[in-house]
Amino acid sequence: MATPGEFFAGTPKIPYRPTAGPGEVMCFKHYNAEEVLMGKKMEDWLRFSVCYWHSFCATGADPFGFPTLHRPWNEGTPMDAAKRRLQAAFEFFTKLGVKYYTFHDRDMAPEGSTLEESNRNLDEVTDLALQLQSQTGVRVLWVTCNLFAHQRYMNGAATNPDCHVLAYAGAQVKKGLDIAKKLGAENFVFWGGREGFHSILNTDVASELKHMASFFRMAVDYKERIGLKCQFLIEPKPKEPCKHQYDYDAMSVIGFLKHYGLDRHFKLNIEPNHTTLAGHSYEHDIVMASAFGMLGSVDSNTGSPDLGWDTDQFPMDVKNTTLVMKSIVEQGGVQPGGLNFDAKVRRESTDPEDLFIAHIGAMDAFARGLRNAVHIIEEGLLAGMVKERYSSFSHGIGQKVEDGSATLEEMEAFVRQNGEPKVTSGKQEKYESIFNHYV
Structure with missing residues (x-):
């Protein structure tokens, strides 16, 4: 087992240095956690979170190449590596200065040969997570269950044509909800990676949607029975890995929730890279979800539209972050959700410090976006113009x-x-x- 501070020994806590030059990248130039904007600290508007799977489990492998990221915390037996990853992650969180992290159940602990073994592994590793949370004050923004990677889920989880598979997914979510309560998670996310279809010829769409709604109702009921106080979130995505996924975009999910009477139990976790895959502009699903009071959290990343797939890059475009933060500030914040960096360093960015540089750059981009959004809202010019444009609906x-x-x-x-x-x-x-x- 590694000793605390071993993995990033040469990196101090990241400072705020607004006068730093362009080549100084290991400091915040815009993110000032304690700065107050419109009555709220910057850290409370932004609620940054590090995503565990991309930052500490990823290897840099892709469909065309082998792993490039050889991390010291991934060494040893699967359980030893799981505990080393946790120690590395919490060292990173505290040096970066974030208060939240997110994870899948199978990121946190390896899957066993039986459900019982998987649950024991999860219990053991989350005991250490609870200890590290207590020591550092870092908390869980949200937990989710990986219901897409194992071969049992190749035809879906909640929408699988075999009820045995749906039952296994339900058992896995039950344990995930127990872990969310144990660690004090503020949200719980459902992402239906395999909830969709490749061919309509072998698919009963009406049955699959009905079964998925039943699955969500079971989760709601269990959450209430165990007294779990967190927000349920659904994350839309139009494709990948399925040709068509049922959670195509924000409006598809909102329509599904309202049709099945689930809308009061759920909000949306919007990932802009997914939004652009659906053919919308970067901010589209955030704006639409917020308009219906359904924006619960944001997976803060971006993609390369010219490539056309989910590249999960760190968001660096200040225009995009300004549009996102404008919606968030206008609705009064996104709590108990946050801005989770569901993003990964490029497979060519192999130095451990690249993890810091990527997060720092994205946090600064959102800090700039927040300041811009506040200026836009406080000055009120754009809002006034929009109000005037719709003024004919104010009388007669x-x-x-x-x-x-x-x-x-x-x-x-x-x-x-x-x-x-x-x-x-x-x-x-x-x-x-x-x-x-x-x-």
Whole structure:
């Protein structure tokens, strides 16, 4: 077992140095945790979290190449490596200065040959996690269960055509919820990696969706029975690994939840890289989820649209982070969710310090986005322009449309009295130019 401080011995706690030069990358130039913006500390607006699987389990392997990231914490037996990873992770969390982390059950501890062995492994390693949380004050933002990697889930978990597989997934989620309570997780995420289909010819869509809703109801019931106080989240994704996944985008998930009466139990965990895979703009699903009061958390990453797959890169584009933070600030924050860096260093970035550099750069990008968003909201220019654009709905026939009391007969009478509407400019370029002023 490694001793504390062994893995990143040459790295001190990352400082805030706003005057640092462009080549100084091991310090925050914009993220100042204690800075107060609109009555709330920067760290409370942002609630950064490190994702365990990409940062400490990933090897750099891809479909075309072998592992490139040979981490000292992954050495030893599977259980020894699991405990070494935890120690390395908590050293990293404290030196980076984040308060949260996220994990899958199978990231935390290796799967055994039986469910009972898997559960014992998870109990043993999470005992150490609980100890390290107590020592450092770092907490779990969310837990999730890996219901997609094992071959038993190749045809899905909650939507599998074999109920035996669905039952196994249910048993795994039951244990995941127990672990979430044990570690004080603030959220629990469901990502249906295999919940979809490759061919409609062998798929009963109606049955699969009904079974998935039943699966979620079981989870809700068990959460209430054990007194688990956390927010349930669903993470949309349109494809990969399935050709079509049922949780295609924010609106698909919201529609599913409302159809099956589950919307009061769930919110959404939005990953922008998934959003762009669905053909939407970076901020689209965050804006849509927030508009319906369903934005619960953000998996803060980005992709390369020219590649067309889920590359899970660290977010560095300040325009994107500004748009995300504008939605978050407008809804008053994202707690108990946060900004989880579901991102991985490139397989060519092999130095341990690259983990720090990637997180620091992304945290600074979001800090800049937060400041920009606050300026936009406090000055109110864009909001005022939008309000004026929709001002016809604040009185008369427009007010009746707004409150849902208008009739088609009234629409006809209004047009007969007022004639053809005057076409007004959308001023898109003006809005974009003003937005660029803040960025």
